[in-house]
Amino acid sequence: LPEVETLCLQLQQKIAGKKILSTKIFDDKLDGIATVRNRIVASVRRSGKTIILVLDDGRRISVHLRMTGRLFWNPSGEKLPHGRWRMVFEEGVVDLVDPRRFATVKIEKDRIDTGEKDLLLDFDENAFMTKQTDRKVSVKTLLMDPKAIAGIGNIYACEILHQAGVSPLRRAAAVTASEWKKIFRLARRVLKKGIESRGTSISDWRDLYGRKGENQKALRVYGKAGCTCEACGGVICRIKQGGRSSYYCPHCQL
DNA sequence: AGAACCGCCTGCTTGC
């Protein structure tokens, strides 16, 4: 989410009010995306990890970057490696670059309520606690379930649970109401800090201008298996949950 | 209904 929010803020600055002269597809997998011509980008929004460009004719371009998708401001318009799709503006182009080709672009005619429960926008803690907290899944799996909470990815889920002192292995049903409140509070703090740092460039995340984020410096557990926990001096472990790596400190996360 | 997997793709890293 912080990475997506970073792009939204930058896109809002760069292309809101500007005219999309045309769009172009470079990847067969994305065939079928309608071409947009001569439409103004009215605003840029986010819902969960979906970037939404609202056009002046009411249509919306929704872009989901999945794992490796990135958006780059490309003034020269030269073709970039792994370039999949682009929007052409008078001053330059915005390129969707995605080595793994998981990213999606949709053009929607009407306003669509995505129904996403975005922690920083319209999340209802009480509704969540009524509907979700008796589930059998682990708290970490639940935090990453986009139907339950939109916007918490693997890195941030690990960091949030570490700060909350809750083990990722704990069943959701065994998390108390006050622990949930703490998790929500810390989740917002972790995500906001991630946004202020323009995202986590632990791998190849870059912002609209190709710059690294700074949030990797603030990580306390993600990617740190075998390292010492700065909170308690324990040793950070890596385990697998639902096919994803979880990093945590068994000593201070219970 | 809910939970546990699988598939989508490619490229980089690790270990033999």
Add this chain to the structure above:
DNA sequence: TGCAAGCAGGCGGTTC
């Protein structure tokens, strides 16, 4: 060095 296996930011679909 070479090659195969394992791993990676996410989410929707299928199966059980």
